Structure formats: C-alpha cells, structure tokens
Amino acid sequence: MQFSPILATATASYRRAALSVAAVFAVALAGCAVTPTHGPSTSNATPELSTQTMHAYHGRFSVRYVDQNGQTRNAYGNFDWQQQGDTVTLQLLNPFGQTLAIVTSSPASATLEVPNRQPVTAENVSELMQRTLGFSLPIEGLRYWLESSPAPTSRAKTITDPRESSRLKEIDQEGWTIEYLAYADAPATGVKRLDLTREAPPLDIKLVLDR
Known part of the structure; x- marks a missing residue:
C-alpha cells in the first residue's frame, strides 16, 4: 500500500469508512529521538518516556484493516497528536481537513x-475500541514504539539498523512488528516513516511524520 493516493482518494470512500477509521487510527502517534540499542536483543524499555511531559506531532496515515463484517478496507488521512503527561488527545482528519474523530486517553x-x-x-482505549469496533489496539505500547523504543510493559526483541547503530530498525513485541523505514535528516531528529503490522486480527499501518 502506497502513500501516493493519500490526497487523491475519493470523498465517497471516506464517508463509507469514516466511523471505523476514527477508532482504527487512534494508533497514529508520533516519533521522537531513538534510544540507542546494539544488535538483536530481548529487553524491557526504561520507563523514562512516560515521564516526559509534553509531545505534539502532525503526520499522515495509511491503514489496511478488516472491518466487523470481515471486509478488508483501506483508508488514508492526517492526524494531530497532543500529549500532556499520561493524557493523549488524538485528532483524526480526512485528507480534506475534516475531523473524523477525537480520541482522548488517560x-x-x-x-x-x-x-x-x-x-x-x-x-x-482498548476496552473502548473493543466495545465499539469488536477489536482493540495496544495504544499504550504504540506510544513507545512510535518513539522508537520498546514498551516497558513486556519483553521485546529489537534489531539495530546496520547502517546506523544509534537507530532501531525493528521492534517485535506483543504480536506486533514495527519497522523503522526512515528517520528525519539533521538537524531534525526522530522517526520519519514507520510501518506496523499485526497478524491476528490483521492490521497494517503506515505512518509518515511531518514533525
């Protein structure tokens, strides 16, 4: 699935999928500087990320998911992420700037x-999504994964980028595979593009972070 159709997808497609999209894309978080790791390993992340007080990001998402009727769907849009302490407010928008949903998690x-x-x-968040859509997403884990760090809640396998030892290439944790495809060019820092995949139930997420 490519990002090229993000701004060209027909309005009618968004109307059909708008409600499901709203919850599915609560995973659209943002990246920050990576915690260095060295080679494939299995470890727990430090809890330092959760103590950071403020994050604000904007980006684009592309998602392939299976709806409650067993149909595979694709959707695209933009997101704004605000984090104050342990409270996250995520606004999801279609490519035309119209709000699809606002998700608040504490x-x-x-x-x-x-x-x-x-x-x-x-x-x-997991209970909310399970009740409204019939499936749930590991939102707390994704907060860390999109900051290029394993979540501190369980053991994880990490693989370092062979071209840059201070960056992660992959995290495998809690049934998810997180691939880091690009980082911001200096002097900017943090993740630029990443893919997240889960086999059961199937969900593929592609994110591009603009800031």
Missing part, C-alpha cells in the same frame, strides 16, 4: 468523539 478513562454523535467512554 490512565483513568478513554473517550471517542465522532462528529454528530454522542461521545463514547470506557475505562481505557
């Missing part, structure tokens, strides 16, 4: 807001 609760609908609330 240790105490999670809320999904869709235009012209009442907000839906649950104790956490």
